[in-house]
Amino acid sequence: xxxxxxxxxxxxxxxxxxxxxxxxxxxxxxxxxxxxxxxxxxxxxxxxxxxxxxxxxxxxxxxxxxxxxxxxxxxxxxxxxxxxxxxxxxxxxxxxxxxxxxxxxxxxxxxxxxxxxxxxxxxxxxxxxxxxxxxxxxxxxxxxxxxxxxxxxxxxxxxxxxxxxxxxxxxxxxxxxxxxxxxxxxxxxxxxxxxxxxxxxxxxxxxxxxxxxxxxxxxxxxxxxxxxxxxxxxxxxxxxxxxxxxxxxxxxxxxxxxxxxxxxxxxxxxxxxxxxxxxxxxxxxxxxxxxxxxxxxxxxxxxxxxxxxxxxxxxxxxxxxxxxxxxxxxxxxxxxxxxxxxxxxxxxxxxxxxxxxxxxxxxxxxxxxxxxxxxxxxxxxxxxxxxxxxxxxxxxxxxxxxxxxxxxxxxxxxxxxxxxxxxxxxxxxxxxxxxxxxxxxxxxxxxxxxxxxxxxxxxxx
Ligand code: UDX
Numbered sequence: 096x097x098x099x100x101x102x103x104x105x106x107x108x109x110x111x112x113x114x115x116x117x118x119x120x121x122x123x124x125x126x127x128x129x130x131x132x133x134x135x136x137x138x139x140x141x142x143x144x145x146x147x148x149x150x151x152x153x154x155x156x157x158x159x160x161x162x163x164x165x166x167x168x169x170x171x172x173x174x175x176x177x178x179x180x181x182x183x184x185x186x187x188x189x190x191x192x193x194x195x196x197x198x199x200x201x202x203x204x205x206x207x208x209x210x211x212x213x214x215x216x217x218x219x220x221x222x223x224x225x226x227x228x229x230x231x232x233x234x235x236x237x238x239x240x241x242x243x244x245x246x247x248x249x250x251x252x253x254x255x256x257x258x259x260x261x262x263x264x265x266x267x268x269x270x271x272x273x274x275x276x277x278x279x280x281x282x283x284x285x286x287x288x289x290x291x292x293x294x295x296x297x298x299x300x301x302x303x304x305x306x307x308x309x310x311x312x313x314x315x316x317x318x319x320x321x322x323x324x325x326x327x328x329x330x331x332x333x334x335x336x337x338x339x340x341x342x343x344x345x346x347x348x349x350x351x352x353x354x355x356x357x358x359x360x361x362x363x364x365x366x367x368x369x370x371x372x373x374x375x376x377x378x379x380x381x382x383x384x385x386x387x388x389x390x391x392x393x394x395x396x397x398x399x400x401x402x403x404x405x406x407x408x409x410x411x412x413x414x415x416x417x418x419x420x421x422x423x424x425x426x427x428x429x430x431x432x433x434x435x436x437x438x439x440x441x442x443x444x445x446x447x448x449x450x451x452x453x454x455x456x457x458x459x460x461x462x463x464x465x466x467x468x469x470x471x472x473x474x475x476x477x478x479x480x481x482x483x484x485x486x487x488x489x490x491x492x493x494x495x496x497x498x499x500x501x502x503x504x505x506x507x508x509x510x511x512x513x514x515x516x517x518x519x520x521x522x523x524x525x526x527x528x529x530x531x532x533x534x535x536x537x538x539x540x541x542x543x544x545x546x547x548x549x550x551x552x553x554x555x556x
Pocket of ligand 1: 115116119231372373376429431447449450454468469470471
C-alpha cells in the first residue's frame with residue numbers, strides 16, 4: 096500500500112454481505128492492487144464478525160454499517176427490511192468513507208455489487224465514476240434481464256425459449272421463478288433490482304469468462320457497457336494447480352491450520368470426491384443423510400465441508416468412522432480454492448453456487464451438480480448440457496431430494512464412467528479458456544481489467 100503522504104489511485108469496492116459475493120469482490124480488489132492501485136473493500140461489520148473473510152492481502156478492509164451493528168442479526172430481518180436498513184445505513188457510511196478518502200487518495204472508481212444499486216447513487220453524488228459488479232454468471236443475469244423486460248410471465252408455468260439462452264425447463268430456471276415466487280417473493284425484487292438505474296453506471300463488470308458465455312455477454316452488451324473480468328480467483332491457482340508457499344500474496348484462504356491439504360497430499364491423483372454446498376444453501380436433514388450414505392457407498396475417498404450449523408444432520412459417528420479408516424475427512428470449512436487446486440481432487444459435488452462453479456471450472460475439476468435453489472438450477476443446466484463438465488444429479492421429485500443411489504451413480508459416472516473422459520476433456524478446455532482470459536493481459540478478462548484501470552486511473556502496471 097502506498098504511504099498516505101503520496102497521492103495514489105484509489106478504488107473502493109462495496110460487496111453484498113454474503114460469502115460468495117465478498118470472495119469474488121475481494122479477489123477482484125486484489126487483482127486491482129496487483130496493478131498498483133490502492134483498493135478498499137467495505138464489508139458490513141456484521142459480515143466481518145460472522146464470516147470467514149479470506150486474507151485481504153494488500154486490500155484495505157473498511158467496515159460499513161448495514162443498520163444491524165448493534166448485534167442484531169441481519170438475517171432476522173426480511174429481505175426487504177434488511178435491504179432498506181442497509182440502504183439507509185450503508186449510504187451514510189459510504190458517504191463518510193468517500194469524503195474521508197477525498198484527501199490524498201481521491202477515489203477514481205466506485206465498484207458496487209449489483210445487488211446494491213443505491214451505492215451507485217452515492218458514487219454519482221460524489222462525482223465518482225461507478226461500475227456495477229455482477230457476481231453471478233451472465234446466463235442467469237440474462238434470464239433476469241428478460242424477466243425484467245416482461246418476456247417471461249412470473250410465476251413461470253412451462254419451459255421457456257428466451258433470446259441467447261438454451262431452452263430452459265422449469266427445473267432449469269432460478270428456483271423462485273416457477274413455484275418459489277410465493278415462498279420467496281422478495282428475492283425476485285432483489286435480483287430485478289440489479290437493473291435499477293443500470294443505464295446510469297459507467298461500467299458493468301461480470302465475474303465470468305467471455306469464452307464460457309459469449310452469446311449471453313454479446314446480448315447483454317447490446318444494452319449495457321459490459322466487461323467480463325472473471326475468474327477473479329488469484330492467477331497463481333490457474334497457472335499452477337498446486338500453488339504452495341505461504342509467500343503467495345494471492346493466497347486466497349489461509350490453508351494453515353486446516354487439515355485438508357495435508358490429508359489430500361497423501362492421496363492419489365484424482366482419487367478424492369470433494370463436497371460442499373456453499374455458505375447459504377441449506378440442504379434438508381434427509382438430503383444430508385442421503386449424501387452421507389451415497390459417499391460411503393461410492394467407495395471413493397471424500398472430503399466434505401459440512402457447516403457447523405448442519406453438523407448434526409450427518410449420521411452420528413459418520414465423521415469418526417470414515418476419518419478413522421482414512422476414507423473420508425469431514426471439516427466445517429475448507430480452504431476451497433486450495434482443495435480444488437489440489438491434484439488429489441477428482442470430483443466436486445457442488446450446489447452450483449456461482450463462485451464454487453467458477454472455481455471448479457477455472458481449476459478443471461469435473462462436477463456433480465446438486466442445485467438447491469436461486470440461480471443454482473440454471474448453473475447446473477450449464478454444467479451438464481452447455482459446458483459438459485459434469486453430470487446433474489436427478490432429484491426424486493416426490494421426496495424432493497437426491498437419493499444415495501443417485502449420488503453413487505453420478506460420482507462414478509464422473510470419475511470412471513463412459514462420459515468421464517469427455518467430461519475431463521471439457522473441464523480442461525474451459526480451464527484453459529479461463530487461464531487465457533486472465534493470463535497475460537491480452538485475454539478477454541485481462542484486457543477488460545487493464546482498460547478499466549487505464550480509463551479511470553492514471554496508470555496500470
Ligand atoms: C450464494 C448463493 O447461494 C449462490 O447460489 C449464488 O450464486 C452466489 O451467492 P454461496 O451459497 O455462498 O453463494 O455459494 P458460492 O457462490 O459457491 O460461494 C461460496 C464461497 O465460499 C466460494 O468462494 C467458496 O470457495 C467458499 N467456501 C465454501 C470455502 O472457502 N470453504 C467452504 O468450506 C465452502
